Amino acid sequence: MRSFPRTPGRRRLAATALAALTVAGLAVPVLDPALSWAASPDGDKLKQKKQQVHQQVQQADEEAEESSAQAGAASKALAAANQALADAQAKLATARTNLARAEQALAAAQAEDQRMQAALAAAQARLAQARTDLENGQKAVDDQKRKVRNSFADMVEQGDPRLLAFAALMNAETPADIARQRELNDTVLSAQSAQYQALRTSEVLLTVRAKDVKKATDAVAVQRQQAADHLVVVQGLEQDATDARDAVAASVAQAAQAQSAAQSAQAAAVRAKRHDLAVLKALKAQEEKIKQQILAEAHKDRNRAVGQTDGMFLSPVANTYVTSSYGWRKHPIYGYWGLHDGDDFHAPCGVPEIAVDSGKVLSEYYSSVWGNRLYLSLGTINGHNYTVIYNHISKYRAHVGQIVGRGETVAYAGTTGWSTGCHLHFTVLKDGNPIDPQTVL
Numbered sequence: 001m002r003s004f005p006r007t008p009g010r011r012r013l014a015a016t017a018l019a020a021l022t023v024a025g026l027a028v029p030v031l032d033p034a035l036s037w038a039a040s041p042d043g044d045k046l047k048q049k050k051q052q053v054h055q056q057v058q059q060a061d062e063e064a065e066e067s068s069a070q071a072g073a074a075s076k077a078l079a080a081a082n083q084a085l086a087d088a089q090a091k092l093a094t095a096r097t098n099l100a101r102a103e104q105a106l107a108a109a110q111a112e113d114q115r116m117q118a119a120l121a122a123a124q125a126r127l128a129q130a131r132t133d134l135e136n137g138q139k140a141v142d143d144q145k146r147k148v149r150n151s152f153a154d155m156v157e158q159g160d161p162r163l164l165a166f167a168a169l170m171n172a173e174t175p176a177d178i179a180r181q182r183e184l185n186d187t188v189l190s191a192q193s194a195q196y197q198a199l200r201t202s203e204v205l206l207t208v209r210a211k212d213v214k215k216a217t218d219a220v221a222v223q224r225q226q227a228a229d230h231l232v233v234v235q236g237l238e239q240d241a242t243d244a245r246d247a248v249a250a251s252v253a254q255a256a257q258a259q260s261a262a263q264s265a266q267a268a269a270v271r272a273k274r275h276d277l278a279v280l281k282a283l284k285a286q287e288e289k290i291k292q293q294i295l296a297e298a299h300k301d302r303n304r305a306v307g308q309t310d311g312m313f314l315s316p317v318a319n320t321y322v323t324s325s326y327g328w329r330k331h332p333i334y335g336y337w338g339l340h341d342g343d344d345f346h347a348p349c350g351v352p353e354i355a356v357d358s359g360k361v362l363s364e365y366y367s368s369v370w371g372n373r374l375y376l377s378l379g380t381i382n383g384h385n386y387t388v389i390y391n392h393i394s395k396y397r398a399h400v401g402q403i404v405g406r407g408e409t410v411a412y413a414g415t416t417g418w419s420t421g422c423h424l425h426f427t428v429l430k431d432g433n434p435i436d437p438q439t440v441l
Contacts, residue, residue, distance in 0.1 A: 074272045078265035085258040092251035099244035106237040113227070113234050120223040127216035134213050137206040144199040295432050301380040309382065313356035313440050314407060316390065316426045320345045323423065326436040341434035342389070342427035347413035349422035352397075353390050355404045356441070362387065364396055370425070371417020372396065374410055384430050386440075391425040392416050 306312055324344035328337050347353070355376060362375040372393035378386040394414025398404050415422045428437045 074265060074269040078262070078269045081258065081262035081265040085255065085262045088251065088255040088258040092248070092255050095244065095247040095251040099241070099248050102237065102241040102244040106234070106241045109230070109234045109237050113230055116223065116227045116230055120220070120227050123216065123219045123223045127213070127220050130209065130212040130216040134206070134209040137202065137209045141199070141202040141206050144202045148196065148199055295385070298380065298385040298431075301377075301385065303380045303383055306381055309440050311441065312381075313378075313388075313428075314354065315345075315441055316353055316356055316388070317345045317347045317351060317413070317424055318354070320347060320424075322346075322438075326434070326438070339434065342391075342425050343437045345424040345426055347422060347424040349394055349412075349414055351413040351422075352409040353393070353411045353413055353424055355398075355406055355408050355410050356388055358406045359388075359404065361398045361400050361402045361404065361410070364400055367417055369418045371419060372411075372414065374398070376404070376410060385432070387429040387432075389427040389429070391427070392419045392423065394422075 322343045323346050324340065326343055327340055329340050330337055357378045359376045359378040362377045364372070364374045366372050370391040372391075372395075374390045374393060374396060376388050376390070376398075378388065380386075390411050392414050393411040394416060395412045396410075397412065398408070398410040404410055413422050413424050419425075426437055428435050428440055
């Protein structure tokens, strides 16, 4: 377990006395001086004082637990608010992009609509002209027909000399008469042919104009249908533009709301942080006094001299491995650096945790951060006091004051306290300060 929260787990962030010291880089455990040094002449006084301080620490721990829960909640709320703000801003940017595209498409469609309306108007003008031309052509044909009819009627009614001469020549019997007959016939046919040719020309022109009218009518129909179809497109784009404007307005409101929520969450996080740091500072002062008392009593231990300290202790769990090693970590909420004051060992729930060396159980108690804890004093070795701490215990096997031998079971692995799963957080203290367990295991 780190001396500060790694991530919000099943337990909330809590500022116990141990956490207070580790935040300051001391990482001094909360020991039980009265029980640890029960054989001391000053044991009774130390026990009484310990109880008083422990009550104060426990009360502060409960308060810190509550405020730290608020800090964790504020941190989560801030992260959620910032994410919501980022999402809202992204949504707003997308909405504005969509609006620009919709307005651009609408402008192009409106320009095309104007062009199509102009084309329709031109087609309608051509149709009107074609109809006028057709009407005039029809009048011309009618006039020409009337002239032809009148010409023949005049010739019949008035006895045209040419027709009379023609009739006389028809009865001629000599070649001279026939020659004159053909000459007269040519004259008459020439005059009539001119009138019929004029009539034919008028009729052909009328047919052309009728085709022009048909063509112009079809063109108008096509232009009108295209304009009607395009009108549907324009109306759809107008609706798209309206929807895009509404989306932009909604996104602006959402972004403003998200920004306000983020600001509120930020303020709450700052307040929670200030409160927690104030509690941790107060606990640090209290635990520093306890540390000095423990160290003063530790000098009374008989010194054991050993050779090399590397490997002088057993592994606290058999057949295991380190999942998170000793070292400094960055606080996930407040950003400062704190000490992960031990090694996390893989230890399924209920696995025995053994004494790494013979020693005496100094204390066993529950911490909101560390859960069930057990302190095992290994005495003074080469002039330095060594104490090991087992954290997150599910069940105790050894108890305060009990002497245990090397390799004996002292507890069973669990996930009590601030823990996301069964494991053993194992701390080694040298003269009251945590060291890397791998230097002695």
